[in-house]
Amino acid sequence: MSNLFKGLMFNITTIIMSLVFLMSSLVHGQSQETVVHVEAIDHAFDVDAPNQLPSGWVTFILSNQMASETHEISLVKLPDGVTHEDYLTDYMIAWETLLREYQDGVLERSGISDRGNEILPAWSDGLRYLNARGLASPGTTAERTVYLEPGEYLLICWLKTEEGIIHIMKGMHWEFTVREDTADSPVPNPESRITLHEKEIEIDWAPVTGKHAFEVELNKNGNGRSYHNNLHLVRLEEETDLNEVNEWMDWYKIGGLKSPSPVEFLGGIEVERVADNAYFSVNITEPGDYAWIVFVSQGQGLYKTFTVD
Numbered sequence: 001m002s003n004l005f006k007g008l009m010f011n012i013t014t015i016i017m018s019l020v021f022l023m024s025s026l027v028h029g030q031s032q033e034t035v036v037h038v039e040a041i042d043h044a045f046d047v048d049a050p051n052q053l054p055s056g057w058v059t060f061i062l063s064n065q066m067a068s069e070t071h072e073i074s075l076v077k078l079p080d081g082v083t084h085e086d087y088l089t090d091y092m093i094a095w096e097t098l099l100r101e102y103q104d105g106v107l108e109r110s111g112i113s114d115r116g117n118e119i120l121p122a123w124s125d126g127l128r129y130l131n132a133r134g135l136a137s138p139g140t141t142a143e144r145t146v147y148l149e150p151g152e153y154l155l156i157c158w159l160k161t162e163e164g165i166i167h168i169m170k171g172m173h174w175e176f177t178v179r180e181d182t183a184d185s186p187v188p189n190p191e192s193r194i195t196l197h198e199k200e201i202e203i204d205w206a207p208v209t210g211k212h213a214f215e216v217e218l219n220k221n222g223n224g225r226s227y228h229n230n231l232h233l234v235r236l237e238e239e240t241d242l243n244e245v246n247e248w249m250d251w252y253k254i255g256g257l258k259s260p261s262p263v264e265f266l267g268g269i270e271v272e273r274v275a276d277n278a279y280f281s282v283n284i285t286e287p288g289d290y291a292w293i294v295f296v297s298q299g300q301g302l303y304k305t306f307t308v309d
């Protein structure tokens with residue numbers, strides 16, 4: 001009787017321990033799926049996650065601790081029926097052509113859109129850029145939280161090498177699928193909010209060192225399109241010229257988004273002009289002078305400088 005009881009207890013204990021182990025692996029698996037760690041390499045993404053993720057809120061952490069160039073977290077959702085391969089060949093080859101024609105002076109700035117309609121695949125209109133230009137300089141780590149609908153995605157980097165080659169073409173792309181099942185990850189609820197008005201960056205925040213999470217509200221005009229679609233944090237040096245930084249952020253220009261960058265980038269966002277609020281985090285490790293910068297194409301960037309004591 002007593003042996004039977006011991007045997008029963010042993011079995012129950014084994015079952016409980018197996019369940020605890022199973023649950024802890026599930027929790028571990030889930031956290032790896034909703035917080036995706038990405039190490040930037042010149043030129044690849046080393047991603048510590050399965051290439052099938054649940055739908056819902058997912059945070060991408062781009063660590064640029066090993067590379068010598070500035071990189072970014074850019075996320076694009078493909079239209080139905082379009083493969084990762086289609087994007088990396090048909091679409092990217094057309095962009096290489098557009099860039100070359102513009103830089104060779106064959107194409108005017110105002111003609112890029114029409115020429116794009118001629119040579120980009122018809123499905124390009126169906127691409128959804130969830131984020132681009134989450135710029136991170138060497139030695140920095142940037143975070144971005146996005147809502148992923150089911151579908152096929154690419155994590156890419158549009159920056160350029162010294163020779164002017166787009167990092168995607170050098171191998172900076174990671175393909176993944178977002179499943180129908182939803183992760184129970186919470187809606188981001190950051191401490192601070194930034195509002196991008198037409199002519200002002202409004203921010204309610206006491207700048208101190210440490211990690212900071214932000215929600216960005218994009219003020220929209222009457223047509224439902226936001227005045228601005230991007231925001232970045234940079235660390236200022238004595239000689240930093242923010243107008244020069246704005247020029248450098250112009251991807252089309254020969255020197256645009258090509259390392260070395262004129263300033264240290266600590267992360268940020270770029271979204272479509274019809275996008276809802278955006279979420280990102282930055283890490284300020286040292287006191288100094290900093291600036292929020294909104295890149296304005298062919299115009300004057302929007303800036304807000306601040307000091308961290």
Ligand SMILES: [Cu+2]
Pocket residue numbers: 043070071072157158159167172
């Ligand atoms: Cu890159």
